[in-house]
Amino acid sequence: xxxxxxxxxxxxxxxxxxxxxxxxxxxxxxxxxxxxxxxxxxxxxxxxxxxxxxxxxxxxxxxxxxxxxxxxxxxxxxxxxxxxxxxxxxxxxxxxxxxxxxxxxxxxxxxxxxxxxxxxxxxxxxxxxxxxxxxxxxxxxxxxxxxxxxxxxxxxxxxx
Numbered sequence: 053x054x055x056x057x058x059x060x061x062x063x064x065x066x067x068x069x070x071x072x073x074x075x076x077x078x079x080x081x082x083x084x085x086x087x088x089x090x091x092x093x094x095x096x097x098x099x100x101x102x103x104x105x106x107x108x109x110x111x112x113x114x115x116x117x118x119x120x121x122x123x124x125x126x127x128x129x130x131x132x133x134x135x136x137x138x139x140x141x142x143x144x145x146x147x148x149x150x151x152x153x154x155x156x157x158x159x160x161x162x163x164x165x166x167x168x169x170x171x172x173x174x175x176x177x178x179x180x181x182x183x184x185x186x187x188x189x190x191x192x193x194x195x196x197x198x199x200x201x202x203x204x205x206x207x208x209x210x211x212x
Contacts, residue, residue: 058145059089062128069126080111084119088129094140094159130187134159147185153194160194 066085070077087104088095095103101116120141123129130144134152140159147170151160164170173186193201 058143059086061145062089062143065128066123066126069122075122080115081119081122083109084111084116085123085128088120088123088141089143092143093161094132094142096138096140100141132187132189134189135191145185148187150187150189151194152189152191153197154191155193155197158194158196 062085088100091103097117097120101113104111120129124131128144129141131139131141133139135157137157149162149164151162
């Protein structure tokens, strides 16, 4: 239910943004927003374009790229650049943590289940700024890469 409420809020925000910028309210722009919201996770623009195509909604790549810029600019979609990889996007509003492997580039999301990070951030005041949500990135080595490193190290020692 919360996702539905936040989607409705995103549509309203996008409508206001389009009106303020004197842009056209095209069905393609709103279809792109809806599909991005339905993905509900990190995605690349090309992945979003393929998802639209698989739903038989044909829209040019340029339209998808241009609309994503509008959605980021109006604040309903967030763009992330983890490491040296391509930009990925996700709907805004849900506070969470990104766990980014510096070796393979895999990104996993984690929630602040015990609320410690949220509690810490809520105690902090920012002059002239009202926080709405947060997205934090923690960089390190994922368990899969860590196991591979240990295995390679063990094999190197055994080969000596």
